[in-house]
Amino acid sequence: MRARLTPLHIVAALAALVAVTPLVYLVVRTGSAGWETVWEILARPRTLQLSVASLGLATAVAGTCIAVGVPLAWLLTRTALPGGRLWLVVAALPLAVPSYVAAYTWLAAFPGIRGFFPAWMVLSLVSLPYVVLPVAAVLSQVDPAFDEVARTLGDGPLRSFRRTTAPLLWPAAAAGGLLTALYTLSDFGAVSLLRFDTFTRVIYTSYRAAFDRTSAAVLSLVLVALALVFVLLERAMRSRHQQWRVGAGAARRAQRIPLGPWRWPALAGVIALFGLAVAFPGVMLVRLMLQSQRFEADPGAWLAATGNTVQAAGIGAIVALALALPIGVLAARHSDRVTKSIESAAFISHALPGVVVGLSLVYLGLSIAPALYQTLAMLGFAYAVLFLSNAIGSIRSATAQVSRNLEDVARTLGDRPTTTWWRVTARLSAPGILAGALLVLVTAMKELPATLMLRPTGFETLATEMWTFTTVGSFSQAAPYAFGLVVLAAIPAFLLARLTGRRS
Amino acid sequence: MSSIEVGGLTMRFADVPVLRDLDLHVQTSTVTAILGSSGSGKSTLLRCIAGLLRPEAGSITIGSAVVFGDGVWVPPERRGIGLVPQEGSLFPHLTVGANVSYGLRGRDTSGRIEHLLDLVGLPGTANMRPHELSGGMQQRVAVARALAPSPHVVLLDEPFSALDAGLRDDVRQDVFAAIRATGATAILVTHDQEEAFAVADQVAVMMDATIAQQAPPADVYLTPASLDIARFVGDTVIVQARGTGSNTATSDFGDLPAHNPTRAGESGVLVFRPEDLQITGDGPVLTRAAVSTVNYHGHDTVVAARAGEQELLIRVLGRQSVKAGDEVTVRVTRPGIFFR
Numbered sequence: 001m002r003a004r005l006t007p008l009h010i011v012a013a014l015a016a017l018v019a020v021t022p023l024v025y026l027v028v029r030t031g032s033a034g035w036e037t038v039w040e041i042l043a044r045p046r047t048l049q050l051s052v053a054s055l056g057l058a059t060a061v062a063g064t065c066i067a068v069g070v071p072l073a074w075l076l077t078r079t080a081l082p083g084g085r086l087w088l089v090v091a092a093l094p095l096a097v098p099s100y101v102a103a104y105t106w107l108a109a110f111p112g113i114r115g116f117f118p119a120w121m122v123l124s125l126v127s128l129p130y131v132v133l134p135v136a137a138v139l140s141q142v143d144p145a146f147d148e149v150a151r152t153l154g155d156g157p158l159r160s161f162r163r164t165t166a167p168l169l170w171p172a173a174a175a176g177g178l179l180t181a182l183y184t185l186s187d188f189g190a191v192s193l194l195r196f197d198t199f200t201r202v203i204y205t206s207y208r209a210a211f212d213r214t215s216a217a218v219l220s221l222v223l224v225a226l227a228l229v230f231v232l233l234e235r236a237m238r239s240r241h242q243q244w245r246v247g248a249g250a251a252r253r254a255q256r257i258p259l260g261p262w263r264w265p266a267l268a269g270v271i272a273l274f275g276l277a278v279a280f281p282g283v284m285l286v287r288l289m290l291q292s293q294r295f296e297a298d299p300g301a302w303l304a305a306t307g308n309t310v311q312a313a314g315i316g317a318i319v320a321l322a323l324a325l326p327i328g329v330l331a332a333r334h335s336d337r338v339t340k341s342i343e344s345a346a347f348i349s350h351a352l353p354g355v356v357v358g359l360s361l362v363y364l365g366l367s368i369a370p371a372l373y374q375t376l377a378m379l380g381f382a383y384a385v386l387f388l389s390n391a392i393g394s395i396r397s398a399t400a401q402v403s404r405n406l407e408d409v410a411r412t413l414g415d416r417p418t419t420t421w422w423r424v425t426a427r428l429s430a431p432g433i434l435a436g437a438l439l440v441l442v443t444a445m446k447e448l449p450a451t452l453m454l455r456p457t458g459f460e461t462l463a464t465e466m467w468t469f470t471t472v473g474s475f476s477q478a479a480p481y482a483f484g485l486v487v488l489a490a491i492p493a494f495l496l497a498r499l500t501g502r503r504s
Numbered sequence: 505m506s507s508i509e510v511g512g513l514t515m516r517f518a519d520v521p522v523l524r525d526l527d528l529h530v531q532t533s534t535v536t537a538i539l540g541s542s543g544s545g546k547s548t549l550l551r552c553i554a555g556l557l558r559p560e561a562g563s564i565t566i567g568s569a570v571v572f573g574d575g576v577w578v579p580p581e582r583r584g585i586g587l588v589p590q591e592g593s594l595f596p597h598l599t600v601g602a603n604v605s606y607g608l609r610g611r612d613t614s615g616r617i618e619h620l621l622d623l624v625g626l627p628g629t630a631n632m633r634p635h636e637l638s639g640g641m642q643q644r645v646a647v648a649r650a651l652a653p654s655p656h657v658v659l660l661d662e663p664f665s666a667l668d669a670g671l672r673d674d675v676r677q678d679v680f681a682a683i684r685a686t687g688a689t690a691i692l693v694t695h696d697q698e699e700a701f702a703v704a705d706q707v708a709v710m711m712d713a714t715i716a717q718q719a720p721p722a723d724v725y726l727t728p729a730s731l732d733i734a735r736f737v738g739d740t741v742i743v744q745a746r747g748t749g750s751n752t753a754t755s756d757f758g759d760l761p762a763h764n765p766t767r768a769g770e771s772g773v774l775v776f777r778p779e780d781l782q783i784t785g786d787g788p789v790l791t792r793a794a795v796s797t798v799n800y801h802g803h804d805t806v807v808a809a810r811a812g813e814q815e816l817l818i819r820v821l822g823r824q825s826v827k828a829g830d831e832v833t834v835r836v837t838r839p840g841i842f843f844r
Contacts (some may be wrong), residue, residue: 405590410595411555413650
């Protein structure tokens with residue numbers, strides 16, 4: 001059957017086109033500098049050095065997260081660790097702490113730290129959930145019958161784990177690790193505060209220095225190319241991982257293994273780890289907050305920054321929803337080649353670090369749309385581009401969960417496709433769509449580099465205020481903003497958890 | 505109400521033909537069952553008639569309106585049809601009443617909802633939620649919903665296959681009584697020949713992506729158009745035979761009566777239904793045979809027996825006091841169908 005293009009295809013294609021504009025513009029802009037210039041920049045020893053540093057950090061963080069995260073996930077889901085399921089909630093908490101806030105708390109405690117080692121440690125601690133949560137999900141869903149069958153066929157407990165559970169677990173762990181590597185590669189805040197030169201930090205400084213914009217653009221493209229490799233690998237892994245999970249639909253939960261005398265050392269290890277990842281930044285934040293009370297705190301500026309944060313992220317969420325809705329619905333309902341291309345194009349945004357989107361939109365604003373340069377619309381658009389794939393993912397899976405039979409029935413009862421969507425599909429997928437918008441909102445509120453580059457003059461958000469104070473070493477003054485950021489991001493995260501809880 | 509004419513319908517999925525030059529004629533206010541095994545393309549045909557799929561070639565006419573063909577394509581919302589999917593597919597976010605009135609778009613509805621729920625045997629359930637209903641009740645509501653806008657045509661896609669056997673007959677009877685009461689033309693897609701025979705005026709057997717035979721149920725069962733159809737719609741006893749030039753055929757067991765004239769000398773098979781053979785009473789003797797198994801079903805008993813290489817099935821009413829190993833005399837009570 002030949003695929004028939006619907007109006008939805010066209011709308012979705014336009015949305016995807018809008019979403020890839022920044023990347024396309026960056027390529028065009030770089031190309032216009034002339035290939036000799038581009039080659040000259042690529043061939044600099046500095047470029048190689050940056051690649052080694054960035055990839056080295058990403059690999060170290062991903063490796064650490066897998067090495068620590070997989071056994072941790074096993075301890076939390078399969079053993080009778082004192083504290084039980086409470087630890088799984090704790091394991092998700094680092095997600096609420098932006099990497100630069102975590103870096104800030106460590107810097108405030110140990111003002112001299114800088115370079116690879118602190119950056120590696122901080123990023124590993126905040127990225128741990130990306131491995132722990134999916135692996136824990138697999139471990140708690142795997143049907144214990146697999147293990148039981150293996151045991152009756154003559155496998156000992158370890159051999160059975162290796163042959164039945166581990167194959168299900170690896171794709172999840174690898175996908176989580178690749179995601180961690182991707183986030184490390186894109187991270188700007190933590191490496192900048194801890195003064196470890198990676199692509200993001202150098203791109204930002206060359207942009208600030210303003211004399212070498214071509215160099216910033218070329219480095220951005222190298223960074224995007226590297227990120228794309230991780231994104232594609234992760235996607236390949238994840239699709240394998242999901243295939244596995246279909247087969248693993250579990251009726252029962254596995255018995256938890258009693259740890260015996262080992263439970264106290266295990267518990268101590270878990271407490272120490274979460275102490276570093278969750279308790280330390282939390283306690284430091286509260287302490288810095290209390291300290292800041294002794295200074296002239298400016299509640300007016302704080303309230304303004306909070307309002308600005310919500311406003312800018314809100315615009316971003318709305319723009320992202322508008323762009324993601326046609327693409328997500330299309331992807332859930334069609335599987336033709338055009339749809340796949342549209343989806344892939346939109347998915348590229350997942351590989352765009354904030355610093356790259358910021359840079360591209362600055363150039364675009366300056367040279368093509370000066371009226372939009374440094375406006376909230378432009379900032380909202382940047383957020384939408386950056387977090388589009390999150391929104392598409394939520395909308396796609398929410399739509400796919402609505403049975404097509406329902407739409408068919410509505411059509412035969414006299415509804416046109418758009419009316420059908422509004423009367424049936426939208427009603428049933430609303431929680432998922434809302435979750436997608438909230439996800440963009442949370443993530444956009446914590447976004448730092450694009451915000452720094454694109455915000456209107458004098459427009460300060462919690463993230464930019466905190467950044468400004470921290471870079472000049474005023475840790476106490478930065479505290480209220482950091483605290484506000486964590487609390488504000490926790491509200492939609494809480495709603496998100498409730499929405500997803502209701503859906504399942 | 506409307507007749508349905510399907511002509512030369514053709515469709516492929518990834519180059520595999522699902523509908524091949526398919527013709528189907530459905531008369532106004534009748535029930536036609538499309539009977540086929542899974543994967544025979546019967547649901548695809550139904551979805552093409554509904555307008556949910558677009559065939560590559562052919563034509564579909566509902567009443568006097570061409571809905572597909574000659575560059576015409578009418579979307580499902582303007583075809584005036586009702587659809588009852590496999591699992592009912594009630595809108596989970598709406599009450600039973602709101603489900604039934606979905607297609608009424610704001611017309612005066614409350615009386616109509618009650619009337620339809622009465623018709624399908626579920627009075628007073630308008631304020632319930634779909635998940636509070638049993639599978640059979642959901643299916644009844646789905647029918648009421650499809651009938652609400654007074655469609656000319658109702659399409660049912662294996663609507664009873666998810667129901668328990670005990671419940672199925674009641675729901676089926678009530679549903680078709682309700683559909684017949686409205687005068688709508690109905691097409692039922694099913695893989696269950698008993699179901700097709702029980703409710704339909706016409707049975708269209710679908711094989712190899714096309715309609716192999718369309719006829720009243722008894723004709724399909726008693727005079728199938730091909731050996732494949734004969735085997736698909738019921739149990740068979742197949743005897744190798746040779747034509748004689750009249751309504752008989754010669755076999756290892758002598759000359760046997762055939763329903764259709766045979767040509768002298770042509771070799772083929774003579775097909776009987778198990779109930780055409782008996783082991784009591786009189787009638788021409790087929791053969792002596794040794795009983796191999798006896799399956800007692802309550803209302804009837806199926807005896808499997810063997811005469812040399814020949815396998816025989818005999819269906820007798822009630823219980824039969826034979827057991828494996830007994831010698832029985834098998835008699836023919838009705839002519840077989842001869843296929844070349």
